[in-house]
Amino acid sequence: MSATAADKFGFAINRTRLINYDTTDRKVRGYISEREPSFRLCFACGGCTASCTAGQHTTFNLRRMNTYIRRGEIAPLREEVTRCMLCGKCLLVCPRGVNTRNVVAVASEAIRKFERNEL
Amino acid sequence: MDKHVVVIGGGVAGIEAAGTLAEMGLRVSVIEKEEEAGGHITGWHALFPDRRPAKEVTEYLRHRIRHNNITLITKATVERINHHGHSFSVNVSDGTSLNADAVIVATGFDLFDARRKEEYGYGIYDDVITSADLEIMFASNKVLTSAGKVPSRIGFVHCVGSRDEKVNNNHCSKVCCVTAVKQAIEVREILPDCEVFCFYMDMRMFGPLYEELYRESQEKYNVNYIRGKVSEASSTINGRVSVRVEDTLAGRPLKMEIDLLVLMVGMEMSKTGERLAEASGLSTGVNRFLKSADHHYGSNESGKKGIFYAGTCTAPMNITDTISHARAAVTETINYLNSR
Numbered sequence: 001m002s003a004t005a006a007d008k009f010g011f012a013i014n015r016t017r018l019i020n021y022d023t024t025d026r027k028v029r030g031y032i033s034e035r036e037p038s039f040r041l042c043f044a045c046g047g048c049t050a051s052c053t054a055g056q057h058t059t060f061n062l063r064r065m066n067t068y069i070r071r072g073e074i075a076p077l078r079e080e081v082t083r084c085m086l087c088g089k090c091l092l093v094c095p096r097g098v099n100t101r102n103v104v105a106v107a108s109e110a111i112r113k114f115e116r117n118e119l
Numbered sequence: 120m121d122k123h124v125v126v127i128g129g130g131v132a133g134i135e136a137a138g139t140l141a142e143m144g145l146r147v148s149v150i151e152k153e154e155e156a157g158g159h160i161t162g163w164h165a166l167f168p169d170r171r172p173a174k175e176v177t178e179y180l181r182h183r184i185r186h187n188n189i190t191l192i193t194k195a196t197v198e199r200i201n202h203h204g205h206s207f208s209v210n211v212s213d214g215t216s217l218n219a220d221a222v223i224v225a226t227g228f229d230l231f232d233a234r235r236k237e238e239y240g241y242g243i244y245d246d247v248i249t250s251a252d253l254e255i256m257f258a259s260n261k262v263l264t265s266a267g268k269v270p271s272r273i274g275f276v277h278c279v280g281s282r283d284e285k286v287n288n289n290h291c292s293k294v295c296c297v298t299a300v301k302q303a304i305e306v307r308e309i310l311p312d313c314e315v316f317c318f319y320m321d322m323r324m325f326g327p328l329y330e331e332l333y334r335e336s337q338e339k340y341n342v343n344y345i346r347g348k349v350s351e352a353s354s355t356i357n358g359r360v361s362v363r364v365e366d367t368l369a370g371r372p373l374k375m376e377i378d379l380l381v382l383m384v385g386m387e388m389s390k391t392g393e394r395l396a397e398a399s400g401l402s403t404g405v406n407r408f409l410k411s412a413d414h415h416y417g418s419n420e421s422g423k424k425g426i427f428y429a430g431t432c433t434a435p436m437n438i439t440d441t442i443s444h445a446r447a448a449v450t451e452t453i454n455y456l457n458s459r
Binding site for chain 1: 285321346347371372
């Protein structure tokens with residue numbers, strides 16, 4: 001990337017932090033929602049994250065991952081899904097009966113397909 | 120009107136319905152399963168949102184049920200309602216049978232048995248108690264741990280047995296949020312040095328003055344709110360209770376040691392109500408509460424002529440709504456008897 005005249009003077013345009021719902025891609029959400037419909041039931045209580053062993057030591061957070069998927073924010077997901085150990089403790093806790101473990105499995109599948117333009 | 124109405128249940132709804140009918144000149148029999156009428160409120164110390172002593176309301180109810188037209192039958196349940204043309208016979212557990220022109224079902228609710236949420240340790244750890252247990256402590260004006268120590272930190276777990284598919288209760292019990300706020304304030308008054316934390320999923324301040332009470336708890340009483348469902352409680356080596364939760368607003372798991380953990384137990388359809396519904400062919404809804412004929416304009420109607428519903432046998436309710444619902448059940452009953 002070539003430096004612009006503005007950059008030379010220390011100016012740059014910050015990338016927007018906005019979730020632009022009109023441009024984000026919700027194909028991953030559609031894929032998961034279809035294959036594991038219980039995904040839609042999450043009401044963001046965080047019980048999964050509280051019980052999560054991986055989440056004690058890494059940034060893995062299933063509750064937040066769920067929100068990212070719903071909003072079509074794919075970029076933060078790629079690494080997140082690899083952190084889950086699929087132990088299923090969250091499954092025992094979830095008050096909405098979300099099949100959490102399968103959400104992660106289907107999500108990683110969806111991301112792989114998304115990156116190969118197969119969605 | 121020389122008619123006889125059987126009211127099943129002598130809690131807040133049953134007493135209010137019976138009292139109103141009696142005042143209008145009808146004969147009423149109230150059947151109550153406990154030794155005394157009064158319902159769950161008799162075990163409560165103070166009421167939300169104004170924190171008036173519960174005694175004032177129980178006194179009102181006690182006065183209400185003392186009427187020449189009312190016969191109170193205690194330590195008895197109704198096994199079945201039978202329909203015969205324009206009248207009913209009601210089978211009572213003591214073997215007797217009562218004839219009635221109409222029946223009001225006011226079987227109320229059961230408090231959720233907190234032992235069913237094993238991961239919270241009620242009945243296992245002595246310093247895990249329920250909201251009902253805390254009311255008993257308030258009545259003695261002493262809030263202490265099982266070891267008799269003054270707690271320096273108390274936690275309230277919202278939605279215990281409510282909004283939880285794992286215990287087959289998907290419904291919101293409605294009143295526990297504001298009860299937690301009220302109890303948090305009371306703890307801060309009795310123990311000004313004790314930190315108080317509420318672990319909530321959503322704060323449902325549905326009634327008048329509830330939101331104001333919530334605000335007051337923050338402004339005046341410095342109650343802390345952490346948004347997240349507690350996943351488990353365990354005992355620590357120094358005899359405290361350790362809770363795990365996600366602080367969902369910070370987006371990180373959180374661990375905290377607490378001296379006294381209060382479980383905000385929800386409301387479920389009562390077992391006696393469930394049995395009665397099954398035996399008498401009354402339909403129940405998704406959360407096992409009695410299903411009214413119409414959710415909006417027929418919430419007192421059972422769908423069977425002459426049988427009406429009052430209070431929390433249809434859904435979780437606060438005292439105010441229970442009393443209104445009971446009075447409405449009386450209106451429906453009178454209309455039915457007049458038009459028969």
